[in-house]
Each structure stands twice: as C-alpha cells, then as structure tokens.
Amino acid sequence: MTEAGYALGSPRLAAPARPRERRRLATSALIWAFVAGNAAVMVWLWVHGGNLSDDLSTGALLTGLARITGLLGAYSALLQVLLLARLPAVERLFGFDRLTVWHRWNGHACLDLVLAHVVLSVWGYALMDRISLPKEVSTMLGGGVYPGMITATVGTALLIAVVVTSVVIVRRRLRYEWWYAVHLLAYAGIALAWFHQIPTGNELVLDRVAADYWRALYLGTIGLLVAFRILGPTLNALRYRLRVAEVIPEGPGIVSLRITGHRLDRLDARPGQFFLWRFLDRKRWWAAHPFSVSEKPDGRSLRITVKALGDFSSRLAEIAPGTRVAAEGPFGVFTEEARRRSKVVLIAGGIGITPIRALMEDMSGDVVVIYRVVRDEDVIFRDELEELAAERGITLHFVIGDHATEDGARLLSPTHLQEVYVCGPPAMTELLGRNVRRANVPPRFIHTEKFAL
Template sequence: MTTLPRHSAPPRPAVAPRVAAKIWLSVFLAANVLLVTVFFFVGGLSDRPLISIGRLAGLYAAQAMAFQLLLVARLPWLDRRLGMDRLTSLHRWTGFSLLWLLVAHVVFVVFGYAGLEGTNAASELVSLATTLEGILRAIVAFVLILVVGAMSVRFARRRMAYETWHFVHLYTYAAVVLAFTHQIAVGQSFTSSPVARGYWWTLWIGAGVAVLAGRFVLPLWRNARHRLRVVAVVPESANTVSVYLTGRDLDQLPARAGQFFLWRFLTRDRWWQANPFSLSAAPDGRTLRLTAKAVGESSAKLRSLPVGTRVFAEGPYGAFTAIHQQQPNALLIAGGVGITPIRALLEDVAGHVVVLYRTHRREDAVLLPELLNLAKARGGVVHLLVGPKEQSGPYGPQLGPESLYALVPDIAERDVFVCGPAGMTSAVLRSVRQLGVPAAQVHAERFSLAA
C-alpha cells in the first residue's frame, strides 16, 4: 500500500462529512416527529380541540428536550463533522422551539380544561396542580426552562459570566427529569400504548446515555489513560504564552490540528475553571501545545503555571480541521489570537497554502516566525496584514473582496479556513461569498467562549 505524503490532497468521501451529519440529524428528527405524530393520533383525540393541540405540543416539547440532550452530549462523531459552533446554534434554536412548545402546551391544556369545567384559567391551573399526579412537577420544570430561556437571550447572555451562564443551564437537567416523570404519570402515550411507551423509554434512555457517555465517561476515561501534565511554559510575547503538555499514549488521542480542548489545570486556585484553548501545533503523538492571550484573569495566570501541573482536558472538540478540505489547495485567514488553530492547520492542510494574518501591530503577530518557517518549508506564502480595523490598502479594506482577490486570485478554487474575532470572521465570510467561493469550501471558527 502506498502512503500519501503528508500534504497531498486527501481523498474525497462520497458524501462530505458535514453534509453526512446534517442528513443524519435531519432524518433522525423527521422520523421521530413522524412517530410521535402517529402515536398521538392512535392514542385518540380529546373532545376539546384546545386540549388535543396542547397535548401534541407537549409531545413535541418532550421530543425537543431529548434532541437537546443529544446536541449537548458532545458526541465525537457529530462534533468532528459539525463543530461546536453549529451544534451551539442548533442547540439555541432547539431551546427556543422547546420553550414555545411548552408555552403552547400549558396555555392550550389549561384553557381547554378551563372551558370544559367552566372555570377561569388560573383556578384551573391550581386545580390541576393539586389534584393530578405529576402536574406540579411539570410546572416546576416549566419555570426552570423559562429561567434558562431568559438567561439565554443575547441581551442577558452578554452581561453574564460564562461560569454563571453555564451553572444556570445545569438546571435544565433537573427540568428534564421533572418533565419526564410528568410524562410517565399522565402522558397519554405512556398510559394507553405499550408500543409508544417503549418508544419514549428508548428515546429518553438513549438521550441520557449519550450525555453520560459524551460528557462524563469519555472525558474521565481519556484523562485516566493519558494523564496529561505541563512540561513547559514559554512566553511568546508580552501578553501571550504557550503551554506544552505531555502524557501517556498521546498517539492514541484522536486530536487533529485546528481542534480545541476545555482545559482544567489542577492547581489549588484554578482546578474548578475550564477554559477553551485551541491547539497551536498539530499533535505529534508526544506533546500537545496550546497558546493563549491574556484576555482575562484565568488566561493571564497561565504564565505562572508550575511545570508538572496535572491537567484534566475535555475534548478534542471542533470541526475546524483538514478532514473538511474539498480542494487541492487552501487559504488560511487568521485574526488576533485566532492564529493558534490556523498555525496548527498549516501543518495539516493539503496542497499549496496561503496564510493571511491580520493584526493591529506587527509586534502582536505571535507565532509569526513559526508561520514563516512552516510556509517556506512547504512552498506556501504568508501575508501579514497590519493596521486598525478600518485600514485599507490599494484595493480597499484589507479583508474586502477586492483585496482578497488581489492577494489570492484563485481563491474560488481553494478551501478557505477563517478564525478570528466575530466581526472579522463575518467580514471575511461576506467577502468570500461575493467572490463566489462555494459554501462547502468555507470553514469558519468564531473565536468566542460560547463556541
């Protein structure tokens, strides 16, 4: 068997990995929606249309809840193909859909029974909560999801520390348990059909197992096996530092250039903090390297991290990898600290590579010597674009379509990998669309904590 050179174009799969994952999720969701709809009609309708609508909304809400668990399970197969950006976006839309389905469930059921009993909605809600098993638990679950939904609105999210936002989201698990027990107690699908009951048990147990495996079992097993520890801390600039780690059997760790981990450095003052940092060098089977800029207290403390510190790492995560490369050549575009996954990708993408590195000042261009040496070794090109955001060149904005075309005339025949601040990333995506780069060839990683 002939071994391909490291930078030769990868063989294309019959279906692109991202497309395969989207098809799988769409088929899974459509099949489950169809099954639930069939079970609902087989179970029989209420004489009151409002009650029937409310019950159907409740079934779809329960299904959305299970789908949410699948999205947050961080299953490697899905994460490598869609990436946390897309999974986070799906999670957000599913969450708000779940919220509105629950609102519809409560409103239609309460008003339906109020009309049946000849009472007002408030009295009927109190009556249901005090006379039917599971209703009070459902109300508590509904309130918890309302709170989480309110905290997830962009206005509130931007004013909240990530740790606080994450802690509030943990209440969702309590809501899931309460909602499930409510469904067992009074759900018509559970009480009237053994087949439907078997379906719901399978769906909920499967979702729970996915979360348990992806969020707990797999990270614990990997860390017990690899036993990561810090072997060097190297300042790269006045406010940027690289941390080198080693461990056991790192050649068996399924990490790729462009991915990131959630790192916990197990010192007395920071073991409880998990920070997302990308690998800044392609994994070589012996060491891992992350490079971080001091943008907060936690990342600033990395400079004083003791050698020998044990590390608990969750991951690898992210679809910002060369497995998605479609064309023989690539363009890598980085802004600020987004250079870290781009620097790693420079070792892994195939063909001729052009790197565009956007910084405010030349002295901010960390890892530049490495980029230049790597590019030279493989016949690539690095363009350093320096200046404020509004900086323009001979062809307009530095990352505008005219400037990109002047620097990379064959951009439409390349895969484009973009990582940087959200504003810069959005500007580049607009530019490449105007230049006619097919969407399948554009791979973006928005460098933000939520991702």
C-alpha cells in the same frame, strides 16, 4: 501584500475525498432520518390518540394542541441535551460550532413549545371542566387529578431561567461561569418535567408500547450523556495522564502551555481542532475552557496558546508546571479534512492564528495565510510561521494596522478568494463570512472557527 491571483474554479482536490464524502453523507442521512423519524412517531402517536377527529369542542381542540406541543417540546429538550453530549460521530460530522448554533435555536423552539403546552393545557382543560383559569391551575397543581404537575412546573421555570440567561444581551452582562451554572439547571428542568409525562400524557398513559418507547428515549439520552460527558472524559483523564510541562511567554498577554501525557497519539488530534481544557489545581478545576492546539500534535505533547482576555485566560500564565490537566476532545472540523479545493486562503485574526499555525503543518499545495493583527507587537510565532511558510511553500502575509487600510480592503476582493479558512473573534469571522459569500465563494468552501460558543 502581493496579489495572489485566485480565480474561482481552481482544481478540486483529487479523488480520496470522494469515499469519505459518501460516508459523511450516509452518516448525515442516518442522523437526520433518526431525528425526523422520532418526530414522525410522535405525530403518529398524537393522531392515533384521537386528537384529529371531526367533532372536537374548542376545549378538546386546545388540549389536543397542548399534547402535540408537549410531545414535541419534550423531544426537543432531549435533542437539546444530545446536541452538546459530545457524541463523536455527530461532532465529527457537523462540528462543535454548528452544533452550538443549533443548540441555541433548538433551545428557543423547545421553550416556545413548552410554554404553548402549558398555556393550551390550562386553557383547554378550563373550557372542558367549565371552570375559571385560576381554578384550573389550582386543580392541576393540587396533585390529586394530575400527578407530577408541581415538579413539571418547577422544571418549566428552570427551563425559562436557562433560556433567559442565554439571550445574548443577558449573557454579556453575566459572567460566563454564572451563565454556565444556570445552564446546568436545564438538566434538572428536563428531569423534573419527566414525572408528569407518562402519568398524564394522553398518548402515553393508555398505551404500554408508547410508554416504553418514551422511557427508551429518555434512557437512551441519559446513557449517551453519561457515556460521553462523564465516563469518557474521566477514562481519558486516567488514560492520558496529562500535565502542564512548560509555560512559555509568547508576547504581551499571551502564553503557550506545553502539555505532556501518555500515548497521546491515541487521541487522534488533528491541526485545527480544539479541546475543552480543565486545569486541576485549587483555583481552576471547576472550569473548562476551549483552546485550539497551536502546533501539530506529535503524539508526545500538545501545545496551546492563550491570550489574556478575561479572568481565566489572564491567570493562565501563573499555572505551575506539573499541574494535572483533563481535556475533553478533540473537537472541531476546522481541519485539512474539510478542504475541497487545492487553492486555499487561511485568514487569522489576532489569537485566531493558533489553529491556523497548526494547520500550516498539515497543508500543502497552493496555500495563502493572511495574519491580521492591529499592532506589530501582537504578532506571535513570527519565526515559526516564516519557517513553516518557507518549508511548505506557503505564501504568508502579515496585515498589520487598521481595518481601513488598503491591504485590509484588498484582502477580500473576489478574485483573491478561492477556498477560505477564517479563524478569529466572532465579529471578524461573521463579517468575513458575509463578504466572502458576496464574493461568490460557495458556502461549502468557507470554513470558520469563531472562538466563541
């Protein structure tokens, strides 16, 4: 591999990025203000509900803490839904990858708050009612004094099931489809918890405005969810009428699918983005999988290229031309728009070449593509890549062989790296991300696509 000679401090891209950047900052500030503003309203309701007075007994103090953890727990459950509701503005701003990571952390925070709410409520009310903990639990579940508690308990159990199945180690032992199915129970958990909130929530039960505010939060969340996860994809399926046109073998265990449809230019899909694809035949209609477009969309068709890694991907070669397709998207910020500098390094690991192959059609200037594979026969699109590189003046390197080769080591030398796009398996993108940061490349110049959510 030739030395590309990248030094930090190469020229910034010219002005057009600035208004876009300002718009992004403004949208981001609005979203954060909305999220923090609602949290502040909840804290205000709690303070206003008399939970901070000087002469609180231990029982009152504990129930006060139970209330704030309950309010914030329910709020984080709604945020949890919104994080993956495919809201276009949020998606465009932060990217699916980052939203998934936030969804994971927020899910843990949500469960911690809900569990704290349960424990503090039982403990606090037991002290105030001067009865034992088991007696307090049976009073609460009895239904006479506190309505909606049985459904809330079932809801909490469902949320626990979801978080437990999401813990990475458990997730690895379960099939993805099982993990996903259990995940859907979170919606049921949140809905069931709703029934005890207004009837028993101290801050909501007496104040009509507060109760209406709470209803509006839930209705707003449901509305966005239905609009962007159900109606949007359904309308798109009818509008674009996608079908598999061709199945093309690309290499051992790798196929490309060409998908045609009606007026695909209106999708506004850009190189580097991905869709969640659902193939509507008898075997596959119920599962949606993420795959990036592997060439620049031309308004008439989309191409994806898939490596056989598991039960779904390894049977995609059998798909019949003519099969109808529903696609959610486009998603992702691994695009030319994310670029801040004129000098760029794009690093693909294995099948991670798909979005990078497409990005090469969109990028010009000082661009270096490094394509890392283990064996020579793993290289796909060799002719296309060489042709594109020659056409667009892109420097292309194939790094084939073991990770410990001399080329592999030099690949990450600090002088080599300026602005970096990395796409590949999670272990590789994480390692590269860490090493690139160590090479003093500021995080805003590193763009990754992990191929795992």
